[in-house]
Amino acid sequence: MSLTDLRTGFRDDEQRSCVQSVIHDRLADDREQPECRYLMRLWWQLLMPYAEVSTDELSRNVSGPKLAAVEALLRAVRSSHAEIDAWIVATERDFPVAEDRGHAAARERAGEL
Numbered sequence: 001m002s003l004t005d006l007r008t009g010f011r012d013d014e015q016r017s018c019v020q021s022v023i024h025d026r027l028a029d030d031r032e033q034p035e036c037r038y039l040m041r042l043w044w045q046l047l048m049p050y051a052e053v054s055t056d057e058l059s060r061n062v063s064g065p066k067l068a069a070v071e072a073l074l075r076a077v078r079s080s081h082a083e084i085d086a087w088i089v090a091t092e093r094d095f096p097v098a099e100d101r102g103h104a105a106a107r108e109r110a111g112e113l
Contacts, residue, residue, distance in 0.1 A: 001055045002051065002054075003042075003045050003051065003052075003053065003054065003055065003074070004045075004048075004049055004050060004051055005078075006045055006046050006074075006077050007045075007046055007047055007048065007049065009077035009078060009084075010046075010077070010081070010084065011081040011084070015081065015084055015085070016046055016047075018088050019046060019073065019084065019087070019088060020043050020046055020047075022088055022091050022092060023039055023040075023042060023043045023046075024040070024043055025097050025098065026091060026092065026095040026096065026097060026098060027039050027066050027069060027070070027091070027095060027098070028040050028043070028098065029098035030098070031098075032063070034061050035061055035062050035063060035066070037061075038053055038057055038058055038061040038062055039062060039066070039070075041053035041057075042058065042070065055074070058070055065094070065095075066095075069087075069091050069094070069095070072087055072090075072091075073087050073091075
C-alpha cells in the first residue's frame with residue numbers, strides 16, 4: 001500500500017505537526033537505530049508526496065507495539081481527523097518520551113572541551 005497520500009489526510013498543519021512530534025518524541029528511539037531510521041522516514045512521509053517509506057519496510061523494521069501504533073496511525077489518517085486526534089492521545093499515553101541519546105552525548109562532549 002502506497003503512503004504517498006498521507007500528507008493530505010490531516011485537518012491542518014498543526015494536526016500533522018502533532019503527529020510528527022509523537023513519532024519523533026515517543027516512537028523513534030535512537031537506541032534502536034534501524035527502527036528509528038524507518039520511523040523517521042515515516043515522519044518525513046507525512047510531509048512528502050513521494051515515497052520515503054513503504055508499509056513493507058515499516059513492518060520489517062518496526063517492532064510489535066510500535067508497529068501496531070504505526071498501523072493505527074495509517075488507519076486513522078485514512079479515516080477521520082477525530083481518529084487522528086484519538087491516536088495522538090492514545091500514543092502519548094502508551095509510549096513514554098524517548099530520551100535522545102545522540103543529543104545528550106553531543107552536549108556531554110561539548111561540556112568536556
